[in-house]
Amino acid sequence: MIIAPHHTETAPDQPLELLRTMLEEQFVLQTRRLTELTIYGRLPGHAGYDPNTLDILTTSARQAIADTAQALRRMTEGTYGRCEQCQRPIPLGRLREVPHARYCTRCHRHRGS
Template sequence: MTSTVQNPIELLRDNLEEQFQRNTDQLAELTLRSRQPGRSGYDRDALAALIASARQTVSDTAQALRRMAEGSYGTCERCTADIPLQRLEILPHARFCMPCQRAQTG
């Protein structure tokens, strides 16, 4: 009997790959709009902020996929503890466990 249940990490990989494609498409669209006369109705500052956010999301997602390929995905970059699956499900590109994230931003 073949199981249709996927490994949680495989599901996260699929999610990250879809997110990467979606955000890459969004970045391309926003970049195109920024080059059009009148920026397709977008305010210059708002468009710049959207582009910066899309670039960061593409970068974060690409880094998470790279960590998966290297085998370090799900390991805190600061303390090397496992990042709980629940955190990765909420924030698939998480690089730090919660205590280290708090220390990073606190």
Template sequence: MTLAPQTPETPAAEPLELLRTMLEEQFALHTNRLTDLTVYGRLPGHGGYDPRTLEALAAASRQAIAETAGALRRMSEGTYGVCEDCYRTIPLGRLRVVPHARHCTQCRQHRPD
């Protein structure tokens, strides 16, 4: 009886694709939100927003876009899900909660905010 050679399966491949989809959706959501906020900022009444609030919301959207883009870049480079400090695998549970995470929970606790 001959056994067919088995192709090694990556157990994280399916969750990784789900995380990629989540990140792509978040990127689109934050990009659309920033576009809307930019338009509101140019309207005479600022779309009903206080200018300072509008700027804070836009800054938060820019930050979210940068974090999401960074995670997608790390995916394409093959470094996604690896802690930037200790180089250990970031647990899947953490990535599900914070898909743009760059550090494992233990290293994150030791980093200044």
């Protein structure tokens, strides 16, 4: 008697696919956030936001979208997960914490950014 393994639809089990999913979700969330902030900026009274705060939040959302898009592009190119400075692999723990990371922790510290 042969027992076939039971396959179910689950979240991707490969680290790269999990990170891709995280990045895609982040992209969608930040895009929605930017849309909201843009609408708030056009409303009388800016939906209760101080114009300066609204500008800061908008800039932050745009940067998050750009960082996420660049990480997804690196995945497509096959360079994702490699430090742009030393070319060593970025540890999985760092990528889980900062999925759009371009540098390993050591190089990030030396860059001062």
